[in-house]
Amino acid sequence: MNATAPVRIGIIGLGRMGQNHLRILSLLAGADLRFVYDLDADNARRIVGSTGVAVATDIEQALSEVEAVVIASPTTTHQAYIELAAQHVSNIFVEKPVTDRLETSLAMRDFVESRGLNFQVGLIERFNPAVDQMKKLLDRSEQVVSVDFVRTNKLSARITDVDVVTDLMIHDIDLALYLNGPTVAVSAHGVAEGPMIDYAAALLTHANGRFSRIQASRITDKKMRSIQATCKDMFVDCELLRKEITLSRQSEVEQRPGEPYRITALEEKIEVQPREALQLELQAFLGSCRGNPAPGAPGVREGVDAMIVCDQILKAILG
Structure with missing residues (x-):
């Protein structure tokens, strides 16, 4: 990974928070936003509009072409997308909570740590x-x-x-x-x-x-x-x-x-x-993708705690 080039990144889920991530990542110099993915592809195209960001229909193909991903899909889908994304990238940002239940959140903590993933949880405050x-x-x-x-x-x-x-x-x-x-x-x-x-x-x-x-x-x-x-x-x-x-x-x-x-x-x-908290949060994540973690940024352990x-x-x- 080039230490100075923008991070090639994608977004999974274009609900309210996914749209906020789209807005910020489209503006940050440290991000090269390659795709957005949502089960409702037509709605995703409407949201993306004229930004020029690609709407992916093959999520595995899209993940194979990036270095990092933001998961902003419904909470009940977090575990599946974390496990899928980890097959292709080592940098994962997931909106809070880690998953919808404690048992699966504990399982994801073990999964993330066993794979040595760079993992940040969207505890934005x-x-x-x-x-x-x-x-x-x-x-x-x-x-x-x-x-x-x-x-x-x-x-x-x-x-x-x-x-x-x-x-x-x-x-x-x-x-x-x-x-x-x-x-x-x-x-x-x-x-x-x-x-x-x-x-x-x-x-x-x-x-x-x-x-x-x-x-x-x-x-x-x-x-x-x-x-x-x-x-x-x-x-x-x-x-x-x-x-x-x-x-x-x-x-x-x-x-x-x-x-x-x-x-x-x-x-x-x-x-x-x-300062906008989401901008600071995503800048911290992009920095961690380049090996510069921000003090206090919540990882999988903080999310599970x-x-x-x-x-x-x-x-x-x-x-």
Whole structure:
């Protein structure tokens, strides 16, 4: 593989996320987008339009002509496409979750590691510039006590194969593990509208003594993405959609004779660079294809670790 040439890459699946990958990879200088593949070839041609990207009808032939692939197909098809792609390429990016079930995700972890694949999971929030700043703040804190995560959406017609835990909550489960480390206990409750869980709340206790409280809903009529950290030396409020961080500190406690306590608070806005997370995520993957892995990029182990916690939450809710 030429260390400086663009990476020859293809996309499997042209749903919403596949179309986002198409948009970014079509623009990145480090990518040579050779094909897109979707079971609905006519729809794929409509989506591709005048971009000049080929629509493959023979997926094995298309895979034999590239160095890397992005799998953005329905979750239930991930395992089959990972196994197929691995016959032709050693660089695989798969949208979260790794597969639709813990058992097959564990099998894919063993499969990926036994073959020595360069494998990245699409846990995109790790590449949100606000999360990067949040981690730096927490790493410098005297004592992090608890981190709260909220992620809500209205129920989407495009999501029919996974519940809210593996669809939405998995992002914050991964961030909780990324920011606070491994867990020692997980508890949860939730609500199911029909056959799948649409609201879930979980409490994660981490090995370092921190707590993560995670709420995910797709029956809430408001889109929210937030992280709030309670520390002994500060409170951090991070709004992921607007990429805004506010830092609050208690600067002084004063009491004069005969008067009540007076507390002076200091509030500070933390600057966050306006970068698109998907672009950063795909640039990290392309770099890893050339032997330059990005620190913190989630591989198969991180993807499976998140699935293990997802499974614990599902079992706590469903019994």
